[in-house]
Amino acid sequence: MSTEPNKTDSGLNASSLKLCTEKLNDNNFANWRYDMKCALGIMNLDHYIITHTAALKAQPDYDAKLKLVTNYIRFHLSRDKSHRFVDDLDTYDPKALWDSILSYYAGRTVENTANLMERLHDHTFDEADMQTSINTFRSVYKLMLEVSSGRFDKNTLEALWIFFVIKRLPSPFYVFRTLQFSSWKDDTVFSMTTFLSALETELRRQKEVQAQATATATALATTQNFRQNQSNQSHGSNNNNNNRNRGRRPFCQNG
Incomplete structure (x- = not known):
């Protein structure tokens, strides 16, 4: 059975031509x-x-x-x-x-390997957009492994770059960094894929905690506003009653 593509129209023509991705540059x-x-x-x-x-x-x-x-x-x-x-x-x-x-x-050249390592070294993990930072680092790292295949011991290479990432993480990841270091033993086999997955899990946890804290603060503020409104209404009602009582003439039984 032939594995060649069939002769159906690709559906591509001048009027429908559009980019499937951004145009090639040195970073993408x-x-x-x-x-x-x-x-x-x-x-x-x-x-x-x-x-x-x-x-x-x-x-x-x-x-x-x-x-x-x-x-x-x-x-x-x-x-x-x-x-x-x-x-x-x-x-x-x-x-x-x-x-x-x-x-x-x-191409599996020393120059390409060096260029990609330089990009990894200059990479910044932006606290305001951590997921994008992780995605970009992962993409460049995989390409670096591809072009440097066979040149370095893989476990050593993975460990060095994992250590590098850990030291570059923003301050909210201090506990994560400490736990990672404490979990590694002398015989640990390092994996950037596993490490970045753990980092993403920690990022999701932090977002959930932040969302929960925001929701709690909003609920507390709503409750306080409700109580304040109730208190204001109660004071207003009491003041009205007092004003009405002061405006009444005393009732005299003897005329």
Whole structure:
């Protein structure tokens, strides 16, 4: 049974063309690659960025699809990245274009490893947007592991970067940091994936505590306002009664 894509229309045309992700830049490659592969897969065009089989080349719309996929990738490049990766606008080779982008950003070179480590080192965990900070760090870290594969002892590498993250965490994570250090033993196998999951769990816990505290404070303020209003109404009623009593003439039984 053939595993080649069928000859159905991809549904992509000039009038419906839109970005599936933000255009490629030096800070978003990992997310860009993921989104692009998903988009091409949904359109049944992902076969055009891997080795082209004889069956694929034999399809009657092969040349049209080459042009389509090439331009779709180009459409997701910023202007400076287009200048870097596109030499000839009249050449339509999506696999070569895709490979050149992957080689530049994810090639297993010392330079790529160093560049990604520098990004990790400069990363800031923003207390106001911790989840985004965690997501960004995770994405860059996974790419660093990919390009540095085989160069370093993995457990040592994971431990060093986990220690780095712990020391960079904002002050509300002091207890979390202490508990993490106390849980590690001499034979601990370190995992950034597990660590970041634990960090996200702690983040959710803190948000729940904060939400509960806010709800409690709101309820307390509402109760106090209600009691104050009741007290004001009671004082007002007493004052009215006193005023009415002072305004009455004394009743004289003897005329």
